[in-house]
Amino acid sequence: MARWMRAARLHEPGSELSIDRIQVPRIRGGEVLVDVQVSGLCHSDINYRDGVAPVGKIPITLGHEIAGIVAETGGRVKRVKKGDRVFVHYISSCGHCVYCRNGRENYCPRYLMIGKDIDGGFAEYARVPATSILKLPEEIPFEQGAIMGCAVPTAYHALKRSGVKPKETVLVLGVGGLGMHAVQLAHTTFRAGRTIAVDRFTWKLNKAKRFGASDTINAATRDVLSTVEKITNKKLADVVLDFVGSQRTIQFGLNCVGKGGRLVLVGISAKLFQMSPYMTIIGKEMQIIGVNDHLRTDLIHLVRLVRSGRLDLSHSITHRIPLEDINTGFQILEDSRDRPIRVVASKNY
Numbered sequence: 001m002a003r004w005m006r007a008a009r010l011h012e013p014g015s016e017l018s019i020d021r022i023q024v025p026r027i028r029g030g031e032v033l034v035d036v037q038v039s040g041l042c043h044s045d046i047n048y049r050d051g052v053a054p055v056g057k058i059p060i061t062l063g064h065e066i067a068g069i070v071a072e073t074g075g076r077v078k079r080v081k082k083g084d085r086v087f088v089h090y091i092s093s094c095g096h097c098v099y100c101r102n103g104r105e106n107y108c109p110r111y112l113m114i115g116k117d118i119d120g121g122f123a124e125y126a127r128v129p130a131t132s133i134l135k136l137p138e139e140i141p142f143e144q145g146a147i148m149g150c151a152v153p154t155a156y157h158a159l160k161r162s163g164v165k166p167k168e169t170v171l172v173l174g175v176g177g178l179g180m181h182a183v184q185l186a187h188t189t190f191r192a193g194r195t196i197a198v199d200r201f202t203w204k205l206n207k208a209k210r211f212g213a214s215d216t217i218n219a220a221t222r223d224v225l226s227t228v229e230k231i232t233n234k235k236l237a238d239v240v241l242d243f244v245g246s247q248r249t250i251q252f253g254l255n256c257v258g259k260g261g262r263l264v265l266v267g268i269s270a271k272l273f274q275m276s277p278y279m280t281i282i283g284k285e286m287q288i289i290g291v292n293d294h295l296r297t298d299l300i301h302l303v304r305l306v307r308s309g310r311l312d313l314s315h316s317i318t319h320r321i322p323l324e325d326i327n328t329g330f331q332i333l334e335d336s337r338d339r340p341i342r343v344v345a346s347k348n349y
Contacts, residue, residue: 001071006347007123008326009059013051016327017062017122025119025127032080032128033072034088037142039121040065041329041343042150043176044268048116049330052270056117063122064090064115065344067136067145077130085136087145088121089296090114092129106293113293121146122326124347134299140306143320144313147177147342148302150294152313154266155182156302157294158241159190162264166191168238171228171256174267175199175208177342179243181316187212188310192239196231198224198252203339210315225255237261245269254280266291319343 005024008017027033045062047053055062066088070080080086093100093108100108114120114128136145155178164170170192172179179197186192196215197208205216217227228236236258242249245267253263254275263286280286305311318341321329329343 002124005124006323007061007119008063008323009061009122010049010055011059013049013055015049017049019324019326020059024125027072027074027127029074029076030130031074032070032077032086032130032133034066034068034086034121034126034128034133035071036066036121036124036126037068037348038146038344038346039063039323040146040149040151041326041333041345043333044150045115046330046334047268053116053268056112060116061119061121061123061126062115063120063126064088064113065146065149065151066090066114066121066126066128067142067149068126070133071125074130079130080133080135085138085142085145086133087136087299088114088126088128088149089132089134089299090120090149091293091296092118092132095131103295103297106295122323122345124323134296134303137303137307140303143317143344144306146344147313147316148299148306151177151316151342152181152302152311153294153298154178154291155243156185156189157298158182158264158266158291159185160298161289161291162239162241162262164190164192164239167193169194169196169232169235169258171196171198171237171240171253172208172213173198173240173242173249173252174244175204175213176243177316177340178266179241180204180208180211180341182241182243183208183213184211184311187214189305194231196228196237201336207341219252224252228256232258239264241266243267247271247273251275257284257286259284260286262287262289264289264291316342317344320349321345322349323347
């Protein structure tokens with residue numbers, strides 16, 4: 001196997017990633033070396049690049065949506081072997097604390113995120129803890145496996161956290177990669193009564209319709225609150241999922257949650273937000289729920305959903321780029337002119 005590889009690395013927050021020639025990582029006893037076939041690009045990567053969310057070290061190889069083939073295993077690894085098709089749960093946790101033992105590894109005090117705190121998958125090879133490796137069935141393409149590491153399970157985890165029940169009304173703020181999958185999951189898996197998609201781009205809303213949205217609202221041309229009131233006969237939404245995290249969308253969410261409803265915050269923002277508890281949390285007896293990543297069990301459930309045909313990811317990948325064009329991929333995500341849902345990179349393109 002080669003001793004050197006290409007990797008897209010961040011050397012300074014606010015700068016583009018550079019394609020570096022670095023050594024292939026050496027693995028320890030409880031680790032796996034993954035021959036990366038596909039990595040997904042996420043808006044979170046843009047936040048790490050721009051310094052909105054700090055990374056764990058500099059330089060660092062970004063990329064937390066990873067699918068590939070096992071190239072090597074450490075001496076203590078038993079569940080996978082060389083040649084296995086796998087995808088990655090990007091949380092690296094201790095495995096021993098009370099949170100890990102109870103399946104809440106995202107609370108682990110020794111939590112590290114692959115592609116943010118430690119080197120990730122924008123490279124030809126990635127070193128991954130064996131506890132973060134899941135087998136990828138033959139019938140699921142690597143491209144879909146990659147986005148099953150973040151874009152899909154984060155939306156799934158948000159819906160689980162929301163406690164959404166069949167026939168309830170779900171409002172999705174922002175139908176990018178995560179929001180689009182939340183629309184599909186709310187409709188097909190969680191059996192929502194209505195799924196309302198809100199965005200500022202007509203093309204996204206049209207795609208959201210195809211993914212299962214019963215109603216759409218263009219926030220650039222229509223008043224969101226009054227439109228939601230009209231759609232729901234003034235009942236408003238039982239669950240509002242905010243995948244943007246801006247001051248404006250949080251305000252939309254607070255306004256659009258009905259009595260006894262839940263506002264679920266997923267989108268990342270560095271800005272502070274003020275509100276009146278009396279007019280929102282107290283007055284409506286509403287809940288505000290935070291979503292931090294997802295769980296290994298979520299990924300296991302998603303594999304079952306995809307294999308059974310209850311979740312269709314075949315239309316989720318809209319753009320494919322070579323690894324060395326990673327910065328072009330970020331531009332595609334940011335300007336939206338090419339209408340991306342999910343962008344993936346590979347050394348094989």
